[in-house]
Amino acid sequence: xxxxxRSPIDVDIHLENEEERSFVDIEFEQGRxxxxxxxxxxxxxxxxxxxxxxxxxxLDHNGIKIEFVGCIENTYDKGNIHEFTRxxxxxxxxxxxxxxxxxxxxxxxxxxxxxxxxxxxxxxxxFCRVTVTRKMTDVIREKDxxxxxxxxxxxTNSLIKMDVGIDDCLHxxxxxxxxxxxxxxxxxxxxYFILVRIKVQRMEVNIIRRETIGTPPNQYSNSETVTRFQVxxxxxxxxxxxxxxxxxxxxxxxxxxxxxxxxxxxxxxxSLILVDEDQRRYFKQSEITLWRRKDEQGIIx
Amino acid sequence: MDKLRxxxxxxxxxxxxxGVPENILEIDVVNPQNHGLGRxxxxxxxxxxxxxxxxxxxxxxxVRRRYSEFEKFRDMLEHEIGRVSIPPLPxxxxxxxxxxxxxxxxxxxxxxxxxxxxxxxxxQTHSRILSSFxxxxxxxxxx
Numbered sequence: 001x002x003x004x005x006r007s008p009i010d011v012d013i014h015l016e017n018e019e020e021r022s023f024v025d026i027e028f029e030q031g032r033x034x035x036x037x038x039x040x041x042x043x044x045x046x047x048x049x050x051x052x053x054x055x056x057x058x059l060d061h062n063g064i065k066i067e068f069v070g071c072i073e074n075t076y077d078k079g080n081i082h083e084f085t086r087x088x089x090x091x092x093x094x095x096x097x098x099x100x101x102x103x104x105x106x107x108x109x110x111x112x113x114x115x116x117x118x119x120x121x122x123x124x125x126x127f128c129r130v131t132v133t134r135k136m137t138d139v140i141r142e143k144d145x146x147x148x149x150x151x152x153x154x155x156t157n158s159l160i161k162m163d164v165g166i167d168d169c170l171h172x173x174x175x176x177x178x179x180x181x182x183x184x185x186x187x188x189x190x191x192y193f194i195l196v197r198i199k200v201q202r203m204e205v206n207i208i209r210r211e212t213i214g215t216p217p218n219q220y221s222n223s224e225t226v227t228r229f230q231v232x233x234x235x236x237x238x239x240x241x242x243x244x245x246x247x248x249x250x251x252x253x254x255x256x257x258x259x260x261x262x263x264x265x266x267x268x269x270x271s272l273i274l275v276d277e278d279q280r281r282y283f284k285q286s287e288i289t290l291w292r293r294k295d296e297q298g299i300i301x
Numbered sequence: 302m303d304k305l306r307x308x309x310x311x312x313x314x315x316x317x318x319x320g321v322p323e324n325i326l327e328i329d330v331v332n333p334q335n336h337g338l339g340r341x342x343x344x345x346x347x348x349x350x351x352x353x354x355x356x357x358x359x360x361x362x363x364v365r366r367r368y369s370e371f372e373k374f375r376d377m378l379e380h381e382i383g384r385v386s387i388p389p390l391p392x393x394x395x396x397x398x399x400x401x402x403x404x405x406x407x408x409x410x411x412x413x414x415x416x417x418x419x420x421x422x423x424x425q426t427h428s429r430i431l432s433s434f435x436x437x438x439x440x441x442x443x444x
Contacts, residue, residue: 278417
């Protein structure tokens with residue numbers, strides 16, 4: 001993505017039915033914002049490229065092409081871009097342009113095997129890139145797309161139930177009714193207090209996203225608390241049960257990504273935290289799997 | 302809709318509901334008193350402890366300790382419990398040891414120290430000297 005300071009031409013990529021699609025707001029590092037239209041995973045990518053000449057000058061070029069690219073980039077290590085899919089279409093052979101021209105393009109049933117993801121340290125993008133090759137510097141323009149992948153209801157969905165604690169101090173049994181949740185699901189569960197010898201001030205359940213890039217030994221992780229739910233205020237007695245009901249809709253969650261193209265992982269955890277009056281924290285993390293469900297009305301979750 | 306139903310909740314007994322919680326622990330460091338004369342003079346502080354936790358021998362206790370005993374206690378604790386970082390004691394004082402405001406500052410520091418240490422669940426369950434320091438009339442440091 002290069003914007004030549006004094007580019008002699010204006011290149012615009014327009015995707016078919018762009019206005020009718022839903023779109024996702026995306027932001028790049030330099031603050032550049034865009035709206036990426038949403039595509040299905042095996043839809044064709046069709047559209048037109050409009051090239052306009054500035055100042056009435058004519059353009060000599062060594063060929064114009066358009067590529068459809070799917071790639072994984074490391075945000076902090078710019079050189080590290082891995083393209084996992086690429087298709088090319090020639091738009092014009094070397095020659096001269098004296099007036100504005102429009103070129104149609106179509107990438108039929110192009111494979112988009114993974115869901116788009118813009119994370120803290122890694123991005124998975126799909127985009128169309130037009131390259132106008134010239135003697136001095138090429139003119140390049142990119143247009144991002146967004147891809148969602150849907151799944152069906154998982155076949156098995158077991159309960160998460162555990163007995164944890166510190167000997168003689170604190171003993172709890174917690175339960176979450178499922179271990180796989182779709183993005184607009186509800187987390188239902190309960191916490192049962194078997195032994196409480198500490199002075200509990202409050203209890204909360206946090207959703208944590210952990211992004212891991214690379215493979216061992218060069219693995220790099222970063223965690224982010226997506227949201228906190230306070231579930232209890234004050235000190236419980238033994239034998240008391242606190243019910244949990246937490247709605248996932250509305251938070252910036254993505255499906256769980258496991259080893260995408262062997263390059264990165266995005267996993268989610270529920271972290272149950274108790275805080276005592278001296279601000280000591282007692283916590284237990286459990287991994288959950290998030291998946292994207294297509295609503296019956298066709299609303300994209 | 303069945304999936305959203307609240308999971309089974311165990312009935313709590315009345316005793317469990319209204320009984321006194323087992324986490325009462327109140328520690329106060331009060332009544333500084335000077336003992337002895339001249340160069341041998343020293344100050345002791347009273348440690349009052351009110352608790353219903355099972356680790357402590359007595360429900361109520363009142364003992365007197367001097368600063369050097371707190372220091373020895375802290376050293377023994379550090380030896381005993383590796384994993385926990387033990388909070389610091391109020392600093393050593395060389396001049397005006399018996400001035401009122403100096404003693405008061407020290408009293409507050411010792412109180413904060415004891416409350417943090419005695420309230421720590423890992424120290425409660427893994428230390429043998431905590432309850433003897435807090436509740437035995439005589440403190441016999443082994444270091």
